[in-house]
Amino acid sequence: MLEVQNLSMRFGGLLAVDQVSLDVNEHEIVAIIGPNGAGKTTVFNCMSGFYKPTGGKILFQGKEIQGTPDYKISRLGLVRTFQHVRLFSRMTVVENLLVAQHRHLNTNLLSGILNTPNYREKEQKSLDRAAYWLDRVGLTDMANREAGNLAYGQQRRLEIARCMVTEPRLLMLDEPAAGLNPAETKDLNRLIISLKEDYNVSVVLIEHDMSLVMDISDRINVINQGRPLASGTPDEIRRNDDVIKAYLGEA
Amino acid sequence: MIANNLKHALFCAVITLVISYPILGFNLVARGVDITLTGADATTLVMVALAALIVFGFQLFRDRIVGTITDITRPGFGTHKEPMEENRRARIESWVLTGILVLALFWPFFVSRGSVDLATLVLIYIMLALGLNVVVGLAGLLDLGYVAFYAVGAYTFALLSEYLGVSFWMALPIGALLAALFGLLLGFPVLRLRGDYLAIVTLGFGEIIRILLNNMTNLTGGPNGIGGIPEPTLFGMEFGRRVKEEGNTSFHETFGIAYSSEHKVIFLYLIALVLAVITALVIRRLMRMPVGRAWEALREDEIAAKSLGLSRTAVKLSAFTIGAFFAGFAGTVFASKQGFISPESFVFLESAIILAIVVLGGMGSQMGVILAAIAVTILPELAREFSEYRMLIFGAAMVLMMVWRPQGLMPMRRIHIELKKQE
Numbered sequence: 001m002l003e004v005q006n007l008s009m010r011f012g013g014l015l016a017v018d019q020v021s022l023d024v025n026e027h028e029i030v031a032i033i034g035p036n037g038a039g040k041t042t043v044f045n046c047m048s049g050f051y052k053p054t055g056g057k058i059l060f061q062g063k064e065i066q067g068t069p070d071y072k073i074s075r076l077g078l079v080r081t082f083q084h085v086r087l088f089s090r091m092t093v094v095e096n097l098l099v100a101q102h103r104h105l106n107t108n109l110l111s112g113i114l115n116t117p118n119y120r121e122k123e124q125k126s127l128d129r130a131a132y133w134l135d136r137v138g139l140t141d142m143a144n145r146e147a148g149n150l151a152y153g154q155q156r157r158l159e160i161a162r163c164m165v166t167e168p169r170l171l172m173l174d175e176p177a178a179g180l181n182p183a184e185t186k187d188l189n190r191l192i193i194s195l196k197e198d199y200n201v202s203v204v205l206i207e208h209d210m211s212l213v214m215d216i217s218d219r220i221n222v223i224n225q226g227r228p229l230a231s232g233t234p235d236e237i238r239r240n241d242d243v244i245k246a247y248l249g250e251a
Numbered sequence: 252m253i254a255n256n257l258k259h260a261l262f263c264a265v266i267t268l269v270i271s272y273p274i275l276g277f278n279l280v281a282r283g284v285d286i287t288l289t290g291a292d293a294t295t296l297v298m299v300a301l302a303a304l305i306v307f308g309f310q311l312f313r314d315r316i317v318g319t320i321t322d323i324t325r326p327g328f329g330t331h332k333e334p335m336e337e338n339r340r341a342r343i344e345s346w347v348l349t350g351i352l353v354l355a356l357f358w359p360f361f362v363s364r365g366s367v368d369l370a371t372l373v374l375i376y377i378m379l380a381l382g383l384n385v386v387v388g389l390a391g392l393l394d395l396g397y398v399a400f401y402a403v404g405a406y407t408f409a410l411l412s413e414y415l416g417v418s419f420w421m422a423l424p425i426g427a428l429l430a431a432l433f434g435l436l437l438g439f440p441v442l443r444l445r446g447d448y449l450a451i452v453t454l455g456f457g458e459i460i461r462i463l464l465n466n467m468t469n470l471t472g473g474p475n476g477i478g479g480i481p482e483p484t485l486f487g488m489e490f491g492r493r494v495k496e497e498g499n500t501s502f503h504e505t506f507g508i509a510y511s512s513e514h515k516v517i518f519l520y521l522i523a524l525v526l527a528v529i530t531a532l533v534i535r536r537l538m539r540m541p542v543g544r545a546w547e548a549l550r551e552d553e554i555a556a557k558s559l560g561l562s563r564t565a566v567k568l569s570a571f572t573i574g575a576f577f578a579g580f581a582g583t584v585f586a587s588k589q590g591f592i593s594p595e596s597f598v599f600l601e602s603a604i605i606l607a608i609v610v611l612g613g614m615g616s617q618m619g620v621i622l623a624a625i626a627v628t629i630l631p632e633l634a635r636e637f638s639e640y641r642m643l644i645f646g647a648a649m650v651l652m653m654v655w656r657p658q659g660l661m662p663m664r665r666i667h668i669e670l671k672k673q674e
């Protein structure tokens with residue numbers, strides 16, 4: 001479904017990502033791990049269109065998307081979250097979810113101002129979808145709070161819900177468990193698996209929490225200093241000597 | 252703590268003396284052809300000293316004074332009520348607003364001509380501020396050249412009527428649309444800019460328009476402006492004593508009443524009122540629509556907005572265009588009210604005042620902006636007795652507002668959205 005071929009990204013003299021390849025199939029959770037500064041987020045930024053890669057190809061459902069503007073990529077169904085939560089913090093929780101459905105609501109200005117039945121029906125549909133996802137991530141009671149006032153764990157879940165209301169095909173999560181306590185991480189774990197099982201969304205995630213990564217990933221890619229180090233199933237990665245040396249450490 | 256403040260307070264008092272004594276303590280008096288410098292009388296000197304003393308005292312006990320005042324101005328001071336239920340609040344609000352509107356409709360028939368004229372000006376400022384509120388308050392794009400779109404609206408009507416004899420009602424949509432087009436044009440080059448950079452470019456744009464109007468002498472009359480702009484007509488009825496245009500009738504003859512120059516003023520006021528209400532309602536509706544939410548999303552976090560598929564280009568351009576549209580509306584009404592316009596009316600200070608209204612009212616809040624527009628337009632008029640000090644008082648009021656209520660008169664309230672319960 002997604003295929004990254006020999007991706008390179010150069011910032012001036014610094015080669016941040018060098019010949020990285022990875023692929024994601026339908027109905028699969030793929031993790032990218034590696035030490036800090038290895039270039040994981042840079043790979044993400046290339047995939048989501050924030051950077052224009054200096055080399056290599058990115059294919060999404062058979063189409064080359066490298067260099068396509070970010071908002072167009074997300075319209076194709078390739079949606080991401082951020083390492084630091086990026087909510088619209090002075091808007092309410094529901095409004096955050098409604099903004100995300102902008103493109104599903106492609107009605108013109110006039111029908112909105114006149115509040116035509118067609119417009120109302122679409123607005124109601126997006127409200128229902130928002131309500132569904134709020135319930136799904138357990139934030140229904142917070143619906144009319146300002147997003148910036150939520151607890152950190154709730155903000156994380158809201159960000160995932162905000163991606164899901166856009167009905168993506170592939171979800172990219174950048175360190176979703178960062179800053180969460182063990183109980184919250186366990187919830188997140190279940191949520192991500194259910195995204196795959198119940199909503200047929202593929203997931204690519206960057207994560208440092210090994211218990212989460214080993215639990216839920218179908219395959220793992222390891223990047224070190226911008227170069228691919230290893231890839232395989234969690235078991236293979238756990239036993240890989242290079243990975244242990246560079247990242248996991250000796251137990 | 253007081254010992255700490257002592258030095259600071261002393262310093263402030265000395266500064267007060269240094270600044271106010273030369274300004275207030277000397278007078279230039281013309282004696283024949285000569286101008287001589289004389290010292291002011293004793294009372295002025297005592298007042299200056301007193302002012303320095305007040306500054307000293309305030310700075311000395313600053314923390315305590317500021318503390319008490321913050322307590323008073325904190326929302327909900329003295330009222331420890333439960334927040335009102337959402338539906339009830341909305342119902343009461345709409346009743347009160349309807350009441351005010353009905354009052355505003357009948358009010359001009361009972362007051363002096365001057366007050367109605369001032370009220371028309373207030374309504375024009377309300378339109379302008381509501382439009383700028385879209386750009387600055389909602390979309391978060393700092394626009395310092397907003398007055399340019401106001402000028403485009405006004406000059407469109409003035410030029411169309413001068414050269415083509417177009418009437419007010421025809422010019423109103425044309426002026427607004429042309430202003431919107433200028434908004435769109437300005438939007439393109441500034442798409443990538445944010446914050447300070449955007450402010451500078453828009454500032455430049457405002458000046459370009461004004462200087463163009465000033466220098467295209469054979470079209471716009473340059474600094475002499477354009478006069479003789481017709482007043483609006485009511486279904487072909489004119490409000491002047493004599494009919495100017497063929498085929499029109501005059502208002503007082505049609506209804507068989509005595510001619511009064513007040514009819515015209517009241518009619519203009521009512522037009523402005525209707526347009527201001529339309530502006531407020533349309534923008535209120537836009538705020539609850541996807542496009543309004545997209546503006547706010549872009550203000551809150553541009554990167555997140557893009558990652559969710561919002562096109563920065565479309566969102567920014569729509570904010571600029573719609574903001575400019577309403578400025579064009581206001582400009583047309585202004586030209587018609589004055590009957591004469593010149594580039595003098597569209598200087599940077601106007602942009603600054605409109606921006607001040609938006610900030611004072613509370614960014615994004617429509618009620619706040621309307622209140623602030625009323626306050627900012629009327630206060631200088633009320634303070635006319637203080638003649639040369641009125642701008643000083645105006646400035647001081649603004650500084651105090653920003654210190655104690657930086658969120659504005661009536662901060663924006665989020666819209667409460669009722670969700671259906673999930674089964």
